[in-house]
Amino acid sequence: MIALVDCNNFYCSCERVFQPELAGRPLVVLSNNDGCIVARSNEVKAMGIAMGSPLFKVRDLVRRHQIVVRSSNYSLYGDMSQRVMRTLEPLSPIVEAYSIDEAFVYLDGLKVDIMEHARLLRRTVLQHTGIPVSVGIGPTKTLAKAASKLAKSDPRHEGIFSVADPAARDVALERLAVKDVWGVGPRYARMLAREGIVTARALRDADLAWVRQKMTIGGMRTVLELRGQRCFHAEMEPPPSQQIVRSRSFGRAVESLEDLEQAVAMHASRAAEKLRGQHLAAGLASVFIATNRFKSDSPQYGNSITVKPAIPTDATNTLIACTLRGLRRIYRPGYAYKKAGVMLMDLTSATDAPQSLFAELQSPQSSSLDPTLDAVNRRFGPNTLRYAAVGFEHPWAMRRQFCSPRYTTCWNELPAVKVRV
DNA sequence: TCTGGGGTCCTAGGACCC
DNA sequence: TCTGGGGTCCTAGGACCC
Numbered sequence: 038m039i040a041l042v043d044c045n046n047f048y049c050s051c052e053r054v055f056q057p058e059l060a061g062r063p064l065v066v067l068s069n070n071d072g073c074i075v076a077r078s079n080e081v082k083a084m085g086i087a088m089g090s091p092l093f094k095v096r097d098l099v100r101r102h103q104i105v106v107r108s109s110n111y112s113l114y115g116d117m118s119q120r121v122m123r124t125l126e127p128l129s130p131i132v133e134a135y136s137i138d139e140a141f142v143y144l145d146g147l148k149v150d151i152m153e154h155a156r157l158l159r160r161t162v163l164q165h166t167g168i169p170v171s172v173g174i175g176p177t178k179t180l181a182k183a184a185s186k187l188a189k190s191d192p193r194h195e196g197i198f199s200v201a202d203p204a205a206r207d208v209a210l211e212r213l214a215v216k217d218v219w220g221v222g223p224r225y226a227r228m229l230a231r232e233g234i235v236t237a238r239a240l241r242d243a244d245l246a247w248v249r250q251k252m253t254i255g256g257m258r259t260v261l262e263l264r265g266q267r268c269f270h271a272e273m274e275p276p277p278s279q280q281i282v283r284s285r286s287f288g289r290a291v292e293s294l295e296d297l298e299q300a301v302a303m304h305a306s307r308a309a310e311k312l313r314g315q316h317l318a319a320g321l322a323s324v325f326i327a328t329n330r331f332k333s334d335s336p337q338y339g340n341s342i343t344v345k346p347a348i349p350t351d352a353t354n355t356l357i358a359c360t361l362r363g364l365r366r367i368y369r370p371g372y373a374y375k376k377a378g379v380m381l382m383d384l385t386s387a388t389d390a391p392q393s394l395f396a397e398l399q400s401p402q403s404s405s406l407d408p409t410l411d412a413v414n415r416r417f418g419p420n421t422l423r424y425a426a427v428g429f430e431h432p433w434a435m436r437r438q439f440c441s442p443r444y445t446t447c448w449n450e451l452p453a454v455k456v457r458v
Numbered sequence: 459t460c461t462g463g464g465g466t467c468c469t470a471g472g473a474c475c476c
Numbered sequence: 477t478c479t480g481g482g483g484t485c486c487t488a489g490g491a492c493c494c
Binding site: 067068069070071072073075089090091092093094096109253254255278279280281282283284285286329330331375378 | 477478479480481482483484485486487
């Protein structure tokens with residue numbers, strides 16, 4: 038069996054650990070710029086305030102119910118998450134940290150009473166960290182997730198629910214809405230509802246070939262998992278990242294190229310830090326900017342461009358140089374920009390990249406306006422100049438660059454207001 | 459003028475997760 | 477006035493090569 042250990046209202050619970058007087062009081066934690074509600078205490082959930090609600094839309098409720106409002110503190114949550122995971126580790130041979138607030142705890146091979154062990158997990162995490170958790174138990178990850186939803190649905194379960202028993206499973210899955218199944222998002226839920234499938238049980242019993250056709254291979258795996266067949270296995274160490282994104286909305290819209298340059302340079306530098314933290318090098322760097330998509334009455338513009346360094350790199354100044362060149366090409370004056378970001382892609386192991394180049398970049402004698410280019414050209418010869426902004430190796434790649442909407446689409450000419458980044 | 463078959467790589471778009 | 481920030485996977489189709 039697998040137990041999913043899920044921290045209740047995680048960010049709110051973390052805040053309460055350090056401010057116990059918040060216990061029992063309605064509490065929300067906000068996203069960046071204090072824009073949206075990203076965590077709600079049970080009291081707030083009971084008021085019907087939805088996850089992701091913009092704060093300004095629920096101001097009245099917040100005032101009326103004296104809801105306590107907190108900005109988010111991600112280093113605190115990351116630290117608390119680690120404490121929870123470390124607490125779980127001695128209690129199971131395999132603990133897979135799935136997200137900041139969830140872990141799959143494998144009970145296979147443990148000679149214990151499963152419900153008793155679930156109570157132990159719950160009690161120990163609460164004692165060691167102060168975080169309340171729910172535990173869902175099932176033979177597959179999807180069923181354990183389903184069980185944890187049910188554990189939270191009724192306080193009489195005291196935070197623990199099991200679908201280990203096949204006979205009880207039918208009743209349990211009948212009670213679970215199909216939209217609450219792991220792997221079924223809003224789009225699939227709507228499609229399934231049109232087909233008359235509204236419960237987890239109905240999805241489990243649906244025709245496999247039909248599911249495969251309508252929901253692709255992932256949907257098929259979900260159904261098999263609901264039937265008790267394991268398709269999603271434990272991943273002990275996370276696979277290396279395929280992309281690294283750093284982006285933020287601005288607190289206030291900006292118009293000037295200089296402001297955007299500052300933001301993009303900062304994002305590039307933070308993204309490069311993340312990159313080096315994972316010992317990776319980036320083969321492509323993308324930069325994107327966008328206006329405020331919620332302001333449908335003001336002119337909209339959004340664009341992105343992908344820039345290719347001559348060689349995969351993890352050097353901050355190279356990545357800043359690339360992204361700033363890209364930015365200058367997509368920047369259009371006269372718009373109120375609300376968001377900017379940098380994405381690093383085509384990631385490879387940094388040990389495969391020529392380290393000495395980076396050593397060279399560190400050295401203070403690089404002097405020209407673009408020390409990165411200097412270093413690259415000294416090392417690889419002047420032809421390496423097809424570096425950065427317009428750097429594509431083949432004529433057809435160049436053509437694609439100018440034809441592909443990804444690189445060139447500007448929405449400001451279109452009647453429909455649509456911003457893509 | 460019309461016409462093959464097999465393969466790879468890349469991208470866009472759509473879905474999902476937290 | 478004020479609306480988050482990361483990620484992944486799958487599929488179809490286009491462009492290329494021989």
